[in-house]
Amino acid sequence: MQRGRAPRERGDAGRPPRRRELLAGMGATAGLLLLGCRGEPVDLRAQAAIAAGGSRGYAGPAVELAFWTGFTGGDRPPMERLIARFNREHANIAVRMSVTRWGDFYQKIPAAVDSGHGPDVAVMHADQLATAAVHRTILPLDEVTEALGLGAGDFSETLWSAGVFRGRRYGVPLDVHPLGLYVNRAVLAGAGLDDAALPRSRRDYLAALEHLKRRGIQGSWVSPVLFTGGLMFQSLLWQAGGQLFSEDGARAMFHAEAGVEALSFMVELIRRGYSPRDVGQDADSIAFMNDRNAFLWNGVWMINTFKAVPGLRWGVLPVPVIGAQRAVWGNAHHLVLPRQPGAGAGHRRLQAAVVFLAWLSEHSLDWAAAGMVPARREARESAAFRRMTEQAIIAEQLPAVRFPPAIAGADAVRASTLDLAVNDAVLLRAAPREALSRAAREADALLAGNLKKFGRVL
Known part of the structure; x- marks a missing residue:
């Protein structure tokens, strides 16, 4: 979580x-509240459109992606295994995970993005997406998810809608943890x-x-x-x-x-x-x-x-x-794409980031080893997940799960x-x-x- x-x-x-x-x-989340909107001249929709090109894969020069999470506990090893597997399967994309306690993470990421030193991909909780969106810390993902062919049917209506703020999507759910x-x-x-x-x-x-x-x-x-x-x-x-x-x-x-x-x-x-x-x-x-x-x-x-x-x-x-x-x-962990500072290599990383985001979403069942309920419907309905007895019992509550507003x-x-x-x-x-x-x-x-x-x- x-x-x-x-x-x-x-x-x-x-x-x-x-x-x-x-x-x-409470300062962990209040830090985001105090920053205020900076109104940078970056066109978020233009970056999102570039990122959507990653739905077709990435065949460009080798790139390294910075992936920020707060997985400091028992959830860290399963994510490290997933990243190692992704890196083996993608010769021209290398993902490097940086781990920070969640409280520090939410204070750090807005300033890092504003200074042009933010990550290429990150994980945020569903209840943090709205605040990150108004600070222009993360990109809208409507074009990305449309290009990937993702929708509520791949997750659940409850999970899918939790990634939306003011009519625009900002996160792709990785799990749910009730x-x-x-x-x-x-x-x-x-x-x-x-x-x-x-x-x-x-x-x-x-x-x-x-x-x-x-x-x-x-x-x-x-x-x-x-x-x-x-x-x-x-x-x-x-x-x-x-x-x-x-x-x-x-x-x-x-x-x-x-x-x-x-x-x-x-x-x-x-x-x-x-x-x-x-x-x-x-x-x-x-x-x-x-x-x-x-x-x-x-x-x-x-x-x-x-x-x-x-x-x-x-x-x-x-x-x-x-x-x-x-x-x-x-609550739910969502995959997000932080705003990037410029063109060139930044555009290549945007497309490669979508390749990683899509791959991680598809491997939702493997992430269940972290003790979570996988977001993808096909993972939750699989025989392998049903054998995870305790998680499957908690997953029965999904229709009744309520997320913070x-x-x-x-x-x-x-x-x-x-x-x-x-x-x-x-x-x-x-x-x-x-x-x-x-x-x-x-x-x-x-x-x-x-x-x-x-x-x-x-």
Whole structure:
């Protein structure tokens, strides 16, 4: 994925982050928000048209492509293997991957592109495309995808539409990484629960947690931070029929009744004793790996981590339907083409970059080794992917996956308002309605500034 990460060490429960630390941590995406549009005289559509020529292949002089990603964890080796294979198959194109932590990546890439030292190809999360687009950091890809013959049918309507901002495409999906509900089978068995007790609904979930509580087990640790408490909140918000922001990006919507209902559910898990108070960063996952937590809301990226824990008996399910409808938070890695500084070799690299982009998209199944759900439909429907049992289970949720909205700067607004409200409520420092209302007022002011800077989304 992923801006989330595997826990640091088994047995290290950490501590709750302070508000100041959360504000500092949001700087990763806020850096993009503060840059402002520079309005360079580069014709983005002209570059996109040149790039589209790569759909016919590349037969020019040898070129080297810079490929930037944030794959610093267990997702790095699978991508390195794919790049090595591509380089073997393409004598005149050499791809060199540069890896930076996602927070640093999103701060670095706009300035690098502006200075003419950006990459030829990059990976971005779906929720970053709008901000990168308004900064002219990345090229529109409509002509490229049309030339490649790619469309929603090759992926899914949900995945395909997540790459669009203001009616233009900016990303080609490589994967999707939703949340799932991980279950610790040893904890459940110790409490006398079998597969019949695995929760699919609110009623099932609360019944299982009450049973576990009577056995002295706090079965659903609620995290106060974005990974994964914030993602749990967003899932519950959408299940309750709510939205993060208005469609035009002008107002916060997360404080409406659906948001209060979602956050109140999380707080109630704590007040009923189903979760400890003051759960530290990664403590929910660490407790799960130490057979102290029965249910864990976390992303598909945890599959490889749990497989590597000796003796851990676990499984995964779609997240339970707590609200009125199925919905689950998800994000996706997208392949993007950053703006290039000039002609000549730059034009050749644009075409070669499309060859690499198309090849990587076609090898979506191989990328699933990183613990992701492949974006390409043919990969998800293959027998090979169905044998990846846990990923295939999480992939069942694809029709219910909800992506963060395509609003420029929204990620930074959310990080500095909503994430802090969830933190305050889950740590029992503020009531859900109070925390969300305060955050919404702050978000509205930031959104108003964004609208002046970036213009309306619709």
